Structure formats: C-alpha cells, structure tokens
Amino acid sequence: MFITFEGGEGAGKSTQARLLAEAMTAKGRTVLCTREPGGAPGAEVLRGLLLSRDHDWSPPAEVYLHFAARAEHVARTIQPALARGAVVISDRFADSTMAYQGYGLGADRSLIAALSRLLPIRPDLTVMLEVSPAIAAVRVAGRRQALDRYEAMGPAFHARVAEGFAAVAAAEPDRCAVVSADGGVDDVHRTVLAVVASRRPGVV
Ligand code: TMP
Numbered sequence: 001m002f003i004t005f006e007g008g009e010g011a012g013k014s015t016q017a018r019l020l021a022e023a024m025t026a027k028g029r030t031v032l033c034t035r036e037p038g039g040a041p042g043a044e045v046l047r048g049l050l051l052s053r054d055h056d057w058s059p060p061a062e063v064y065l066h067f068a069a070r071a072e073h074v075a076r077t078i079q080p081a082l083a084r085g086a087v088v089i090s091d092r093f094a095d096s097t098m099a100y101q102g103y104g105l106g107a108d109r110s111l112i113a114a115l116s117r118l119l120p121i122r123p124d125l126t127v128m129l130e131v132s133p134a135i136a137a138v139r140v141a142g143r144r145q146a147l148d149r150y151e152a153m154g155p156a157f158h159a160r161v162a163e164g165f166a167a168v169a170a171a172e173p174d175r176c177a178v179v180s181a182d183g184g185v186d187d188v189h190r191t192v193l194a195v196v197a198s199r200r201p202g203v204v
Contacts, residue, residue: 001082001087001088001124001125001200001203002078002082002087002088002090002121002122002123002124003020003087003088003089003090003123003124003125003126003127003196004089004090004091004092004093004095004123004125004126004127005017005089005090005091005092005126005127005129006092006093006095006096006099006126006127006128006129006165006168006176007128007129007130007131007165007181008099008131008136008158008161008162008165009136009139009140009150009151009158010131010135010136010137010138010139010140011129011130011131011136011181012129012131012139012181012185012188013091013092013129014035014091015185016127016129016181016185016188016189016192017033017035017089017090017091018033019185019189019192020089020127020189020192020193020196020204021033021089023189023193023204024087024089024203024204027204029086029087029203030084030085030086030087031086031087031088031089032077032078032081032086032087032088032089033089033090033091034073034077034078034088034089034090034091035090035091035092036066036069036070036073036090036091036092036093036096037050037051037065037066037069037070037073037092038069038073039073039077039078039090040072040073040075040076040077041076042069042072042076043069043070043072043073043076046065046068046069046072047069049065050062050065050066050069050149051148051149051150052148052149053148053149053152055149059101059105059106059107059108060107060108060111062101062105062107063097063101063107063108063111063112063115066096066097066101067097067115070093070094070097070119071119073090074119074120074121078090078121079120079121082121087203090123093123093126094112094115094116094119095126095128095165095168095176097112097115097116098112098113098116098164098168099161099162099164099165099168100150100161100164102164103160103161103163103164103167104150104153104157104158104160104161104164105157122175123175124175124200125175125177125196125199125200126169126172126175126176126177127177127179127192127195127196128165128168128169128176128177128178128179129179129180129181129188130162130165130166130178130179130180130181131180131181131182132182133155133158133159133162135182136158166178177195177199179191179192179195
C-alpha cells in the first residue's frame with residue numbers, strides 16, 4: 001500500500017504522515033515514512049538544488065528535476081519497500097509537481113500529467129490536507145529555519161498552488177481524500193485515521 005500526503009505550506013503534512021505511520025506501526029504493520037523531493041540519497045541532493053534560493057530554474061527544468069528526484073525515490077526507496085510488503089507513506093509525491101510547478105509556476109500541465117502517467121507506481125490513497133491561508137501563514141512564520149525557495153514565494157503563488165491541489169482532488173476523487181487541516185494536530189490525526197479506515201478498511 002502506497003499512501004501520500006499532499007497540501008500547501010503549513011498544512012502539517014509531515015506531522016500527520018508521521019502520526020499515521022506510528023498508528024499503523026502500533027497495529028503491527030511495517031511502515032516506511034519518506035518524503036519528496038528526496039527520500040533517496042541522490043534525490044536528497046536534488047532537493048538541495050530545488051529548495052535553494054541560489055537558483056532560479058526555468059519551469060520545464062524544474063519539472064524535470066522534480067521528476068528526476070522522483071524516479072530515484074521510486075526506484076531506490078519506494079518500490080523496494082513495497083516489494084518487502086511495507087506500507088509506504090510519502091510526504092508529497094507527483095501531485096505536488098502539478099500544484100506547485102503546473103498551477104503555481106505555470107509549467108506545462110500536460111507534460112506533468114504525462115510524466116506522472118509514466119511513473120511505475122501510483123498512490124493507492126492520497127490525503128490532501130487543506131489549510132486556510134491565514135492559519136498556514138501563522139504556522140510557516142513559527143518555523144525556525146530560513147524560508148526555502150517555495151515558502152518565500154508570495155500569497156498569489158500559494159493561492160494558485162491551493163487551486164491546483166483542489167483541481168487534482170476534484171479530478172480523482174477515488175484516490176484523493178480532502179481533509180481540513182485547520183484544527184489542532186490531534187483532531188486532524190483523528191480525521192486522517194477515520195478517512196484511511198473508511199477508504200482502506202482494515203489497514204489501520
Ligand atoms: P516540504 O518538505 O516543506 O514539503 O518542502 C518541499 C517543497 O518543495 C515545498 O515547498 C513544495 C515543493 N515541491 C514542489 O514544488 N514540487 C514537487 O514536486 C515537490 C515534491 C515539492
């Protein structure tokens with residue numbers, strides 16, 4: 001089983017992915033928690049290039065770099081874990097490229113859709129965390145690290161990203177479950193558990 005978490009900045013994806021992994025581990029499942037861009041040594045090198053504010057990639061180059069990182073992540077980390085029978089939970093996957101590069105940056109969406117279709121795997125379930133812009137802004141401002149290249153982009157960019165995630169969720173309702181992430185960590189976790197249990201009975 002391959003589960004992804006998607007959503008804009010400040011949605012709490014990493015926390016929710018970890019809490020779901022802990023809940024599944026407590027049920028006796030073997031779970032691998034991973035993230036994008038990254039999740040494999042070479043892909044983490046590409047993450048550094050993509051998030052650094054020293055580079056201003058052209059939109060198509062940025063799309064290919066995300067898919068290069070993803071190809072490495074899929075081949076080196078996700079597929080071997082699935083083959084071992086683990087549940088794989090990824091903090092972001094291909095929907096992020098559609099939302100950030102396709103909608104946010106105006107990169108060619110048909111190219112992104114085509115590259116996504118060519119991937120050898122597809123998530124069984126995607127939890128789309130939706131957060132109000134004002135709440136997201138407070139959460140991002142509370143982080144201690146310097147803003148990365150995407151976090152530093154303005155509110156209009158992040159509004160287009162949110163529109164992109166909503167469009168993906170509307171186009172693929174069987175795969176994508178939209179969950180409001182405005183509440184506290186425990187409330188959102190309970191909703192995520194309920195959504196996973198209803199979409200994939202017996203898994204958690
Ligand atoms: P995060 O670890 O905070 O989620 O940071 C990853 C950043 O990379 C986030 O701002 C979203 C961005 N991103 C893209 O723009 N496209 C992608 O395909 C992926 C996976 C992430």
